[in-house]
Amino acid sequence: MEPLRRVTAATVDVLEVLLSATEPVWGLEIVRATGRPAGSVYPILGRLEEQGIVASEWEQQSERVGPRRRYYRLTEDGATEALRACAAFAASRHGRAS
Template identity: 60%
Template sequence: MKNLGRVTPATALVLESLLSADSVWGLQIVKDTGKKPGTVYPILERLEAAGWVQGEWETSEERKGPRRRYYRLLADARPLARDFVRAQRSKASSAVRPTPAFNEGGWSAV
């Protein structure tokens, strides 16, 4: 399993989606994250190349339509993925700062 280096907010969203289930198909991850397929699929490819994710094509022929590719976060990657998701949430919550407002007593945080 390779080091991912810098993890973007979009990567953290993909990891969060992968943590939520044993196996998730690509378009469901797109829906879960609210990101476009052109953002999600390159992230999935990078995670797969780094050995964090295993992707498999659907084998059932009962469902009509194109085959789905399912992605599974590997066991060794789960603790690291949780850390990245937590770190991203922490960054996001610390980025939200109170807006100062002026009232009779002067400037204060709202």
């Protein structure tokens, strides 16, 4: 797995939600938790999945009415990379504030 590219504040917000999750998270939950628009969150999730940081799976049959949900989780290596990327982003922000 390669290091994360294009680490933005929105990417960090998504990663932080995934890092704090104890189970896979539905995409719309990530949108709500970050306060970011779906048009930003879903492309970020797609890039993270392409890079092997995130894995996703579709909801199995459900009693719930509506479209199937897609659930996201960090991969084992992805969790390590997410921690590194979030720390590096925070350090770069701290350096700019000085």
